[in-house]
Amino acid sequence: MRKYFMLEINLTDESFKKTDITDIFEEYIGGTGAATKLMYDENNQANPYDPESSVYFSIGPFSNIFPVSTKTVAMFRSPLTGNMGESHAGGRMALALYGAGIHVLKITGKSKHPCFVVIENDTVEFRRANSLKGMSALATERVLRDSIKSSHKRSILRIGPAGERKSSIACAVVDGSRHFGRLGLGGVLGSKNLKAVVISGNNYLKVPDKIKFNKFYKSLYDKVVKSPLMKKYHDLGTAMNVLPLSEINGLPTRNFSQGYFENAEKIGGEAFAEKHLAQQTACAHCQVGCIHMGTLREEFNSEEHMYKMNKVSYDYELIYACGSNLSIESTDQILKILLYIEKQGWDAMSMGVVMAWATEAYQRGIIDDSHTDGLVLNFGDSQAYLQLMDNIKNERNEFYKDLEMGAAFCAEKYGGEDMAIVFGKNEAPGYMTGLYSFLGYATGVRHSHLDSGGYSIDQKAPKNEAISNELTKKLYDDAVWRMILNSMVICLFARNVYDTETIIEGLKLMDEKEYSEEALQKTARKIHVIKYRIKQRFGFEITAENIPGKLTKIQTTNGKVSEKAFKEQLEYYNSLLEKDFAEFPEITV
């Protein structure tokens, strides 16, 4: 087995050290497994914005070696939920960390002044960043890519002004349009006065057994490029889901009031491709290229025919959050909103849900003009949403400052909790397909649609058999298995390329620890258990989770979801977790 290393950076005293953590990778594979174990052992009770809080970034044993093992895991305490925070991003970060010989990057402490960190192989440089203060996430990358040179490929992680303001829904942006979007990593980095990290290096592994390796690699390559497994991701991308989901009442519209959007056709993957798609781009070592870049061309001086052009990435979640859920039917306006969000460095899904909550709360009189400072909020009014975001950016009043603390925070303070569409305090993803998507968000370690495929269970289950312990067990098993995918760290779009057998074979080929299928499943359960123990430390209990009131009143793909059914299946899900707790009695809170 090869050696794995952790680089620990302390921003308070500008120190760093590198330690051998091969033992962690041996037992917990890497990625989410390694970060979870490190976080558990650290047992850090600091609040998210305390200088002592820690952020982990980790990669896995397949990173940079096999196709589509492109992601980096970030783990931290979330300012949005107060609980464990986890978010994944692609781009070139995994490539650069591997190049720098780092498998886990841990950042702790707080710089006395705005700073950025440059890591190249074994060198770490702490640089002052007053001149980057307030700079958009996009400009920060442009500037740093120009000024920080390296003979190796660089990856640039940075935050926008939202992160600097310590917004709980601020993301951290990686290279071109990749994000650690969810759960507020941007705010945590902002609280540490850390504007950016530039990473590069030229460490590498040798090909172990050339003939075997090439054969294995080619079979993966063919599955990724030539088989139908990944086609939809580079074709229209996930945006292709807009129309079919609307047709089955699964596309959240006007703050989850209904699952059918009358203008779905205007904002679907086909419409975006026809009007805006400039090209698809890829994360490093992914031949699929699922990143869809749309051109936003705007005339800014009609008398002299002067235009400006921006490229903005779009996908299903963004179209739902800033399109149908706000009742916006213009692709141009959606891209404009997304560009604003990209520059500020917010999580687009959270911002969309927050704006939808604010609109409904305004229309129902829970908030009024005194809060919005006269801004009238109407679904479908993109100009109002651009103004709303401008008001947040300018910290116009207390209400606007609160908006970037998330929907749960606002609902608790101003009211309208049943219409704040959050699970575990995280703004909901865009699948209104039924009980299992909601159950997945509520129970998931990240409260995300990526924790388990609930939306798929909902769509496959016959309507009258849509709720059963058996299906809940299926959801649970999927969530547990994803611990392995996320420890490797394989992009979840490639989950069907990397089946159990392929993962075991790949690990063996790279002289990593040999696993049987049972051993791999046991490791998955163990990582899963540790995660929930960490979540429990921060006060999380599955059975205390709630479904937003509004979601029990609307029609989903699978009909109505009752609170009773939701609670019952939460209990059952919890019993499955309790069983796994019992398997690892040594892992306690």
Place this chain on the structure above:
Amino acid sequence: MGKLLRVINREQCIGCYSCMFSCSRTWENALTIEKAALRVKNYSGVEGAFSIRACYGCTDPDCAHACPTGALTPRKGGGVKFDKSKCNGCGKCVDACVPGALQWDSENSNPLVCRQCGICVSFCPNDVLAMVEIEEKSEEVL
């Protein structure tokens, strides 16, 4: 005259680096992009604008002219051959290659010479690269 590597559809590049991985893997046994004899460059803040710098297989290569030790010599059919034993690591060859197609091995301080083998072509998912039949005396750069 035989086939030479050409960038035939630059605009179709998605920036996956699959070509660079395949080159490093095949010729240097290295699981990295840093040992590849070609480079996919990306530009700050310009999504999707990639420039591919691959050996053009010059018939009278500037890099060979610049080499003071005779380590780089013209290859029959275009491009250069590299004799590592003669290389003094001066890097003048890389400076002489105006498009920046000749890459540098910073670990071993020597150039990474394209063998015109076409492995990068077979691992390009979007037909950006191709091995193209080049007629004798043709100086055309596609």
